[in-house]
Amino acid sequence: MDHPSVICPGDHAVWRADKMGKTTLFQSSRLLVGLNAFEPGQFHALHVHAGMDKLYQVIEGEGLLVLEGREVPMKAGELAVAPDGVPHGIRNASDHRLLVLAILAPAP
């Protein structure tokens, strides 16, 4: 996609029956702007990025931000930052689709 252009993230979501769907909206060496699409029950397991900060934003639905030893509810419009070295994941424990913007700096 050419930039700058105005993007409605929901138009670019990829939904998969077998696992979380991923889309890249923008990527450079500095920044990755992606979408993670979770059908009910799907998840992205606890993981860590070395040397990268990650920003999540819920675009549609509601999910659980998975941290070490706890899960924190997030709903559409809310953000969370997992700084370098902080384990994090996402789980869709709801009955509806969950779409999350996932931003990494720098890009992996």
Added chain:
Amino acid sequence: MDHPSVICPGDHAVWRADKMGKTTLFQSSRLLVGLNAFEPGQFHALHVHAGMDKLYQVIEGEGLLVLEGREVPMKAGELAVAPDGVPHGIRNASDHRLLVLAILAPAP
């Protein structure tokens, strides 16, 4: 603010009568997550970041993405990326408040 924590961006907006209000939600060397709050008529003039990519997302209201020679409407939920070296700005030409998430990688 400690991270990871769930953030509702609208709770952190700073609105100013004289010019665009700015808030920082997260900052590291890699990533700046900020809010730009525009009362009707307020703007952030065309500017360039050297060596940084910028992502805008409209959180509330509608605005104009200012580019060289044109202005592109953006409404709540929409994104735009201004890659390194691409001049960009924002203008609130509406009668309502405009709140924009502004993400820079790396941080200035």
